[in-house]
Structure formats: structure tokens, C-alpha cells
Amino acid sequence: MTAGGRPYRSALRDEQSRVTRRRIVDAGAALFVESGYVPTTIDAIAERAGVSRRTVFTSVGAKAAVLKLAFDWTLAGDEEPVAIADRPEVQRMMQGEDPAELLAAWMAMNAAINQRLATLHHVLVVAADADPEAAALLATTDDQRAEGARDVVGRVADLGGLPPGLDREQAAAIADALIDPTLYQRLVGTWGWTFETYVGNLQRMAAASLLA
Secondary structure (H helix, E strand, O other): OOHHHHHHHHHHHHHHHHHHHHHHHHHHHHHHHHHOOOOOOHHHHHHHHOOOHHHHHHHOOOHHHHHHHHHHHHHHOOOOOOOHHHOHHHHHHHOOOOHHHHHHHHHHHHHHHHHHHHHHHHHHHHHHOOOHHHHHHHHHHHHHHHHHHHHHHHHHHHOOOOOOOOOHHHHHHHHHHHOOHHHHHHHHHHOOOOHHHHHHHHHHHHHHHHOO
């Protein structure tokens, strides 16, 4: 520690900033689900989080930034600024040599993501019809999901796992459709599937469609 305890005070400030940012993002996410993205105001987020309007802007940013952080953190399951594809557990999964095991693990991972994300994803889909920034965020997340599907299908193909006559782009489109959070909402929310039923059927549909 340097004179005056500066490293300690700096670490304390960093932690306080992190906690404040978390409160703001959690407040925004809750309000987006309760009231919708468009009707929710910065003032409402500030009041729910117990901070000033100015603190919302200095800690997180405008309303679109609150939505993006809420979406990113919910998707990842934590606040770490590391893309899903770059996480060690995902990289280990992608290095597997059995295409059936790889596909089953990838479907299970995305099922868990959808369990966390589906409600907020629905908020984003609705918001995209009325708000250009929300529409841009939705387009980005759709592109990222499609790229993830291409990556896993590419690995399955490299391992000789794709059925004859199914090219990589068609297979990626099928994989992308299967992990769409909207499908989770439909099967679990509308049809009343349990999470376990959803995971099992997702893995079976993926195997039937994407494996030789």
C-alpha cells in the first residue's frame, strides 16, 4: 500500500462503482420486463435503483446502454466482459472430438442461456419495432447467435458429423433456429414444457437434423 492508502481507496471506489452499476442495470431490466422498454424512463430507473438521474448516465449511460448491459450480463450469467466463445469452458467444449457430444453440450449450454434470457429477449424484440437503438441491438445479437451456430456446425462438419446432402450454411440455419430464445418462450412459456423436457427435446431435434 502506498502512503495514504490510495490503492485501498481506489479498490473501494471501484467496488462501489460496480455495485452502483449493478443496481442500475438490475433496476432497468426489471422495469423493462414490467413496463416495456419504450415506456421506461431514466428517471424511473434512477428511482428504482435509488440513485440520481445523473448517476445513471455517468455509471452506465443512456437507456439503450442499460438495456445492452442487462442483455449481455443475462446472456453470460455474470458481469465479466468476456464473450461466450472466448470462455475456457466453451473452448474446451469446441475442442471435443465427438460430434454428438459436442452438439448435445452446445444445445444444453444454449438452453441454459435461454432460460435466463428469454424474457429480456422478448422485451428487446418488442422494443425493436419502436426504437432504432433496440433494433440495432437485436440485429447484433441475432448476428452473434448465427455466428455461434456457424462455429459449432463448422466443428461438427470438420469431425465428419454432418449428414450427406446438408451443407454447412443450411446446418447453421437449423442450429440457429433451434437455439432462438423465441422457441424457448413458445415451448416453455406457451406449451408448458419443463426446462428438462426442453433440453432433452432440443438435443434430440439437433441430433436428428444435424448428425449423420
